[in-house]
Amino acid sequence: MALTREEREQFLAEPHVGALAVAAEEGRAPLSVPIWYHYEPGGELWILTGRDSRKAQLIDAAGRFTMMVDRVEPTVRYVSVEGPVTGVGPGTREDHLTLASRYLPREKAEEFVDFAERELEPHVIIRMRPQRWVGADLGEA
Numbered sequence: 001m002a003l004t005r006e007e008r009e010q011f012l013a014e015p016h017v018g019a020l021a022v023a024a025e026e027g028r029a030p031l032s033v034p035i036w037y038h039y040e041p042g043g044e045l046w047i048l049t050g051r052d053s054r055k056a057q058l059i060d061a062a063g064r065f066t067m068m069v070d071r072v073e074p075t076v077r078y079v080s081v082e083g084p085v086t087g088v089g090p091g092t093r094e095d096h097l098t099l100a101s102r103y104l105p106r107e108k109a110e111e112f113v114d115f116a117e118r119e120l121e122p123h124v125i126i127r128m129r130p131q132r133w134v135g136a137d138l139g140e141a
Contacts, residue, residue, distance in 0.1 A: 003079065003135040009041035011079050011135065015102040016069035020047065022055060023062045031058055037067055038099050045081065045128045048091045048099055050121045059085060059126055067128070076138040083131035091123035 003011065021032040033055060039045040045067055049056050059065050063085055070078035096116060100109035116123070 001137050001139070003077075003137060005133075006041075007137075008079050008081075008133050008135040009039075011077060012039045012045070012067075012069060012081060012130075013041055014069075016071065017103075018047075019068045019070075020055065020065055021068070022058045022065040024058055031055060035067075036099050036103055038102060039130075044086060045083075045130060047126050047128075048095060048123045049126065051090075051124045052121060056088075056124060056126065060088070065126075065128060077136070079133065079135035081128075081130040081133050083129045085126060086129045087127040088124050091125045093117065095125050096123070 017034050018037045019032055020035045020037075021030045024031045031054065035047055035049070035055075037045055037047045047067075064083060065085070066080060066082040068078060068080040070076070093113060096113040097109055100112045103109075104112060
């Protein structure tokens with residue numbers, strides 16, 4: 001059964017691991033990778049990724065991307081959203097904490113952010129305005 005707008009937005013706002021997809025170079029299939037994301041109903045979806053990562057480069061070239069989230073219990077449900085990039089900027093410590101805290105307890109989120117700042121390349125925040133939505137609940141699993 002198709003989800004209402006409110007159901008789609010609420011489901012996307014839950015802390016699922018997303019599957020990001022973006023057009024790739026000619027002769028290659030789209031890049032599809034798991035990623036943490038942030039979304040609040042009615043707002044923009046955003047991700048953090050390495051400034052020089054392949055996904056950041058492909059998103060820059062395409063100017064848009066798709067995010068799909070799903071679950072299998074208590075029923076099979078998914079939401080897929082696609083839209084244009086509305087902004088790219090440096091990821092701050094607060095951005096990292098906001099995102100990591102969706103998926104980890106606060107203490108673990110702080111440890112993760114400390115590690116990221118020490119060991120990983122600089123990150124950028126990429127914002128997307130949801131434009132096209134698909135979502136359904138497929139009933140009992």
